[in-house]
Amino acid sequence: MKKxxxxxxxxxxxVIALLVVSxxxxxxxxxxxxxxxxxxxxxxxxxxxxQTVSLYVDVSKVNVSAHRYIDCTTCHSDDPHNVATPLxxxxxxxxxxxxxxxEYKLHLQSIHGxxxxxxxxxxxxCVDCHSPDPNPHSxxxxxxxxxxxxxxxxxxxxxxxxxxxxxxxDYGIVEKVYESYLRSFHGKAIDLGTYEPGALDEATCTxxxxxxxxxxxxxxxxxxxxxxxxxxxxxxCHTGAGSQFAAGFLGHREASSDNIAPVHYTEIIFRIIxxxxxxxxxxxxxxxxxxxxxxxxxx
Amino acid sequence: MATLVQAAPAAKVAEEGKxxxxxxxxxxxxxxxxxxxxxxxxxxxxxxxxxxxxxxWWIGVWGGIDVTRATHHFxxxxxxxxxLYHIGYLVYTVFIQKKPFPVKIIPTPGDAIxxxxxxxxxxxxxKAKPLVDRFNWKEKFxxxxxxxxxxxxxxxxxxxxxxxxATRVLPAWALPAALVAHSDxxxxxxxxxxxxxxxxxxxxxxxxxxxxxxxxxxVSAAKYREEHPLEYERITQTAAEEGPTxxxxxxxxx
Numbered sequence: 265m266k267k268x269x270x271x272x273x274x275x276x277x278x279v280i281a282l283l284v285v286s287x288x289x290x291x292x293x294x295x296x297x298x299x300x301x302x303x304x305x306x307x308x309x310x311x312x313x314x315q316t317v318s319l320y321v322d323v324s325k326v327n328v329s330a331h332r333y334i335d336c337t338t339c340h341s342d343d344p345h346n347v348a349t350p351l352x353x354x355x356x357x358x359x360x361x362x363x364x365x366x367e368y369k370l371h372l373q374s375i376h377g378x379x380x381x382x383x384x385x386x387x388x389x390c391v392d393c394h395s396p397d398p399n400p401h402s403x404x405x406x407x408x409x410x411x412x413x414x415x416x417x418x419x420x421x422x423x424x425x426x427x428x429x430x431x432x433x434d435y436g437i438v439e440k441v442y443e444s445y446l447r448s449f450h451g452k453a454i455d456l457g458t459y460e461p462g463a464l465d466e467a468t469c470t471x472x473x474x475x476x477x478x479x480x481x482x483x484x485x486x487x488x489x490x491x492x493x494x495x496x497x498x499x500x501c502h503t504g505a506g507s508q509f510a511a512g513f514l515g516h517r518e519a520s521s522d523n524i525a526p527v528h529y530t531e532i533i534f535r536i537i538x539x540x541x542x543x544x545x546x547x548x549x550x551x552x553x554x555x556x557x558x559x560x561x562x563x
Numbered sequence: 564m565a566t567l568v569q570a571a572p573a574a575k576v577a578e579e580g581k582x583x584x585x586x587x588x589x590x591x592x593x594x595x596x597x598x599x600x601x602x603x604x605x606x607x608x609x610x611x612x613x614x615x616x617x618x619x620w621w622i623g624v625w626g627g628i629d630v631t632r633a634t635h636h637f638x639x640x641x642x643x644x645x646x647l648y649h650i651g652y653l654v655y656t657v658f659i660q661k662k663p664f665p666v667k668i669i670p671t672p673g674d675a676i677x678x679x680x681x682x683x684x685x686x687x688x689x690k691a692k693p694l695v696d697r698f699n700w701k702e703k704f705x706x707x708x709x710x711x712x713x714x715x716x717x718x719x720x721x722x723x724x725x726x727x728x729a730t731r732v733l734p735a736w737a738l739p740a741a742l743v744a745h746s747d748x749x750x751x752x753x754x755x756x757x758x759x760x761x762x763x764x765x766x767x768x769x770x771x772x773x774x775x776x777x778x779x780x781x782v783s784a785a786k787y788r789e790e791h792p793l794e795y796e797r798i799t800q801t802a803a804e805e806g807p808t809x810x811x812x813x814x815x816x817x
Binding site: 446449451452453455456457458463502503504505506508509510511512513514519524525526527530531534535537538541542545546547548549551552554555556558559560 | 609610613614618619622623627628629631678681682684685686687708726727730731733734735736737738739740742743744747748750751754755758759762763767768
């Protein structure tokens with residue numbers, strides 16, 4: 265009996281100890297103990313060109329990243345101390361493409377990828393949309409609610425560049441695409457919806473423009489280039505939508521006398537009615553308040 | 564209490580009597596319109612002001628955007644039903660029962676004069692309020708604002724509810740134009756109701772805290788004489804000619 269009690273006491277202590285020890289966070293795979301040096305904040309080097317290159321990797325982010333169980337050397341070669349630095353956007357994309365071949369192929373055909381190949385540093389590549397930092401070590405899966413490529417966050421992610429007027433004017437994109445999207449039925453539905461996947465059955469940027477294979481709207485291959493393509497794209501969700509349905513789209517612009525003029529005139533007419541009627545009502549109410557107050561004060 | 568009433572002069576009792584102003588159909592129509600309007604505003608506003616935090620919270624209270632949208636659609640159908648009820652009621656009372664009162668809602672040049680006199684009174688240029696018959700200018704304005712607003716809201720709303728069907732018969736611009744019309748007309752209706760309708764029916768001295776006539780159908784004779792003196796005079800005269808029938812007016816006066 266005494267033996268049994270002792271057995272229980274040790275067993276209990278063992279389980280408690282196990283729980284205490286195992287409450288640590290998930291740890292990223294690090295077969296070569298890279299993080300023992302590179303996990304130190306401020307770890308850096310000076311390269312041949314005299315630039316200071318940070319060699320620090322935020323362990324807390326790697327621990328929760330999509331690739332936490334893929335060892336450092338999978339991407340950083342077997343001899344990681346013998347590589348050219350710093351990396352470029354193109355070399356980053358190439359590295360992702362060694363595993364994500366299909367996405368890489370599409371990316372290279374996209375407007376972003378074509379510009380990337382020309383050495384344009386402005387354009388988005390893998391990490392810009394898939395990592396919140398954007399740092400390749402903190403890439404997270406698109407089904408995580410805080411992923412930049414999670415459905416609810418996509419418009420905000422695109423807006424990082426496409427809502428930057430100074431940057432966009434270089435590419436002839438003068439439309440306020442983000443603001444006009446947020447004003448639209450789709451934008452409001454996504455904006456007001458929750459993060460639940462079921463609540464996100466609404467179109468965002470990538471649904472019409474494509475994601476990895478996103479094309480310039482001037483490219484005839486774009487799903488939104490020309491009314492015929494646009495109508496086909498609308499029909500993906502709006503079954504039976506015809507060309508008239510697509511033609512009602514204001515094209516990320518405000519209605520004006522050049523852009524679907526009847527809508528512009530409808531705006532003007534209703535604005536005039538709204539302002540004049542409300543102003544008229546306000547005058548009557550204000551004068552009435554004055555009179556009622558005077559009458560009451562005189563009593 | 565009974566002795567008090569008995570002790571009161573006969574004229575005083577008549578003063579406290581009620582005059583019937585609205586029939587049961589009008590009471591139902593107003594209640595239906597009021598309830599559906601309230602629901603439509605509560606479910607529509609967060610869509611207009613989608614970027615505000617309070618809209619996000621409010622949509623969450625309803626249980627998500629789908630629920631809010633479905634409720635908005637449902638309330639719209641109820642409102643349509645109320646309007647069709649009113650149209651049917653109008654046809655029945657005007658052409659079959661041949662009652663004179665619905666015709667009195669039609670605006671006349673006298674209403675503009677009445678408005679001018681009323682504002683003059685408020686500003687102190689006239690000593691007394693204008694004399695009103697069955698409907699004052701505000702009641703007429705409310706009625707015709709709804710009469711104009713309802714088709715605008717229904718047509719634009721149903722274009723947006725059935726966009727694919729709508730663009731099969733209508734030109735492409737009908738869809739974005741419907742959104743503009745729906746949104747602005749809704750704001751107009753809301754601001755008018757909150758500012759003018761609520762003010763005069765809850766905060767004017769004769770109505771405070773609430774003008775209950777549209778819910779009970781009855782108005783006290785004293786108030787009737789103050790607010791609708793011309794009609795009051797006609798009612799009491801007719802009543803006097805036909806004998807002492809109390810404060811209830813004859814059926815055909817309203």
